[in-house]
Amino acid sequence: MIRIEMPAAASDDAYLQKLCGKQPWSPHYALWQAAYSGYRSQKGNPWHISRTAFVPDVSDQQTALYESQSSSQRIVKIRQMQLKSCPMCGSSVTGTVDHYLPKEDFPEFSVMAANLVPACSHCNSGKKGRTFRGTSRNERFLHPYFDSLAGQPLWLTRIIPPYEAARFEAAPIQSLSANNRELMKFHLRHVLGQQFHRNAENLWATYPQYLRDEIGGTAPVSPARARKEIARSLRISILTSGENSWNASFFRGLAENGDAQTYLARAARGLKATPLLL
Ligand SMILES: [Zn+2]
Incomplete structure (x- = not known):
């Protein structure tokens, strides 16, 4: 994409x-x-x-x-x-x-x-x-050479509760036209497989530790602070992997999901920051 x-x-x-x-x-x-x-x-x-x-x-x-x-x-x-x-x-x-x-x-x-x-x-x-x-x-399918649509944000990853055993679902973003949403649904359904889900599971499972490492200390992580880090992760994912990469889609979905943010902030409680090796 x-x-x-x-x-x-x-x-x-x-x-x-x-x-x-x-x-x-x-x-x-x-x-x-x-x-x-x-x-x-x-x-x-x-x-x-x-x-x-x-x-x-x-x-x-x-x-x-x-x-x-x-x-x-x-x-x-x-x-x-x-x-x-x-x-x-x-x-x-x-x-x-x-x-x-x-x-x-x-x-x-x-x-x-x-x-x-x-x-x-x-x-x-x-x-x-x-x-x-x-x-x-x-x-x-979306055609990378002919569909100018491919240059804009197209999809996100929905995080489905229960968050202890979250599931992930790829979905077109809401602002697309009805026709383009249908195109994207078809595209996503046929290009994403097990590896996409594993990647989302890994990001979800490791994000509390990431939050702790970025924020440091031992104080509880506030949902507002978690939100800020998620926005930063989205920006970095877009920069390094592109608007419609798996990681950008994951963080775009997470940025829209207040409950999931609160869950991750809570999950970071009690974790210790990984010592820096530098
Ligand atoms: Zn591919």
């Missing part, structure tokens, strides 16, 4: 032209080029793009193209993009490439840079799988 500048259309077009200078691709150039243009004008939206039928059928060869091209400089560049977090799910790692429209369903876009999104290994191989849209027209 990061907004990334779209790969240059000219570079995709030049690559396709070069590829189609050779067999068996030459007869498919015009139709393929039209599919690329369509992808860009429809912003990759799976509700507006239909699969192109090439004659003779070359879909298997088009799907396989990705394997042979995945070490090419243009794809390595996407895989190694410097980012604060995974543009699809917000985890702290990147390092692989995900097909926004799966290559098995849209083989004609298997090597189109605009359809190749830097992502973490979970997004590339995990829960999302071959899902690319839901059942209503707003249900699709």
